[in-house]
Amino acid sequence: MTITIPFELDRAHRRVLIGGEPMLFHCHHYNTFLQRSIQDASYIESRPYLIGAAAEVAYAQLVRLFQSEGADDVNRRNELASELYRWAGFGTVDLSAIGESGGRVESKSSHYARAWSEKFGSSDEPVCLFPSGWIAGAAAAIHGKPLGSYSVQHTSCAAQPGKDTCLFEVQAGEANYDVFESVGAGEVGEHEQRPRPENNIDEEGIYEALTAMEIAGDKDGIIPAFGVYLTRHYANYYNRISFETLRAMEAAFGPDGYDATRPLFVEAGHVCAFNTFGGIMTSPEWNALIRPTCKTDADWVHGMVACVNTLGWGRWNVEELSPTEAVFSIQDDYESVGYRAMYGTPERPISFLAEGAAAGIMNLVYRGEVMSSPEFTPEYYDHLFRQTDVFRAEPAGQSVAMGDKATTIRVTRG
Amino acid sequence: MNGKQVTAVRTLDCAHKLRVRYLLPRPLDRELLESLGPGELRVQAFSLKVQGARDHLALIDEERNLRAAGVDGEGLLTVTFGKLGREAHEGVVADFESLLVQLLGVPIALRE
Structure with missing residues (x-):
């Protein structure tokens, strides 16, 4: 039986909701780099929320989906949940092994394990923390129990030497991870037209063209697209793990904690931009849809922003643009929407991924000559982000998280 | 395009998987890709959505783990x-290129 994953395309806010959870695209580079960056801060106990945040989103989403799709029995719920996991690009997982008291789950294909192995080599420890939590949350939803009703042990991982399957032992009982209540879609504002320099890019046409593409997991639950490997992931997962880390750092080190954390997450944004945006701008899809209409270097920036608007990150715009400087504005950026819903109003801007991504666009176009289809090597990364005259981003005075209508980011060179 | 060879x-x-850019001696079309x-075969009719855009063609072969697009x-x-x-x-690259030549x-x- 074919299962269609129902999703709601929110055009006004440039995002997608599935089972009430905002979902967005990120690549395997970002997923693994972010997790490792958080885990590298070994003085913070991150494992409980790296797993708990996944249980949070899986549970909330599946409970709503089961209700909306009329999935009343365990078999149907298992099928829908397993299919969602594959479709979203997380890999494959057989949830039918989980009974009311628990069970052993096998995953023969894992985005996280594959990505980790590829990017960092083999791991001594299992790395599939997101899948661990997702499975625990799914188990509770499938069996009609409250979130946190199952513990999960990730006992074996395909990222470990000699292993090709990930194993998870799920057991009914007290959760061995942090339990959060999902904030769901959060609150978004009324879209307003923002200024934009004249350009040759048909942003609306690109949005309609790309959102009509089927970008879904293959039989292995892997999404090869635009030269990278994507997941249709959870905004609230990224937000929870990022901001729990930020808050832990602030609790430990005061304001210095913010200053220490921001560069890590901005760097993750650089990694994302380098790989995902670089992949997009050198892809056959770009060559067909956008490149033919690019007449200037600035058009490449506007074209890339048009693509960003299909990722589910919020509504991006370029308000000022020159070869040496740009101002980006984002309405309802997913970091701000999530932070406000989860934690209220921050004291300082928290749109770190957006900062890194904005700087990445400018570095790719104006320093990296991405138009010449370069090879995305570590040396090229260093050239784009680690020289003295690179573009760097900083908050430009407005933040949705802090109550403004848009988040503004200024990117300057040198 | 060089009419005498594929470059x-x-x-x-x-992900460190082999990616080959083939510069063809003639334009790509659906028939060639499907062959x-x-x-x-997946066709994204971008030309219908954006003025000036071209259509994107892709061949997805999950059995051989091969994706061809242009x-x-x-x-x-x-x-x-x-x-x-x-x-x-094993042998997929050779088989693919043999068919392309045919x-x-x-x-x-091969251009270094």
């Missing part, structure tokens, strides 16, 4: 052999 430029994708199957009417075919966590099957009637020249 192949070998690189790696971001390089088996696999599923712009309808242009001379570049990009093929990725393998994917994240999966190598291409269909186009010209040899493949």
Whole structure:
């Protein structure tokens, strides 16, 4: 039986909701780099929320989906949940092994394990923390129990030497991870037209063209697209793990904690931009849809922003643009929407991924000559982000998280 | 386009899988791409959505872990052999290139 994953395309806010959870695209580079960056801060106990945040989103989403799709029995719920996991690009997982008291789950294909192995080599420890939590949350939803009703042990991982399957032992009982209540879609504002320099890019046409593409997991639950490997992931997962880390750092080190954390997450944004945006701008899809209409270097920036608007990150715009400087504005950026819903109003801007991504666009176009289809090597990364005259981003005075209508980011060179 | 050969430029994708850019002696079209199957042909009719855009063609072969894509009417075919966590099957590259040569009637020249 074919299962269609129902999703709601929110055009006004440039995002997608599935089972009430905002979902967005990120690549395997970002997923693994972010997790490792958080885990590298070994003085913070991150494992409980790296797993708990996944249980949070899986549970909330599946409970709503089961209700909306009329999935009343365990078999149907298992099928829908397993299919969602594959479709979203997380890999494959057989949830039918989980009974009311628990069970052993096998995953023969894992985005996280594959990505980790590829990017960092083999791991001594299992790395599939997101899948661990997702499975625990799914188990509770499938069996009609409250979130946190199952513990999960990730006992074996395909990222470990000699292993090709990930194993998870799920057991009914007290959760061995942090339990959060999902904030769901959060609150978004009324879209307003923002200024934009004249350009040759048909942003609306690109949005309609790309959102009509089927970008879904293959039989292995892997999404090869635009030269990278994507997941249709959870905004609230990224937000929870990022901001729990930020808050832990602030609790430990005061304001210095913010200053220490921001560069890590901005760097993750650089990694994302380098790989995902670089992949997009050198892809056959770009060559067909956008490149033919690019007449200037600035058009490449506007074209890339048009693509960003299909990722589910919020509504991006370029308000000022020159070869040496740009101002980006984002309405309802997913970091701000999530932070406000989860934690209220921050004291300082928290749109770190957006900062890194904005700087990445400018570095790719104006320093990296991405138009010449370069090879995305570590040396090229260093050239784009680690020289003295690179573009760097900083908050430009407005933040949705802090109550403004848009988040503004200024990117300057040198 | 060089009417006398296919020029192949070998690189790696971001998961270190072989990616080859084939500069074709004639424009890519649906018939040519489909002939390089088996696999599923996917057509994104971007020209209908954005003025000036071209259509995107892709051949997805999950059995052989091969993806071939290009712009309808242009001379570049990009093929990725393998994917994240999966190598291409042995012999797939040779088989693919052999078929390409047969269909186009010209040899493949590897450009370093």
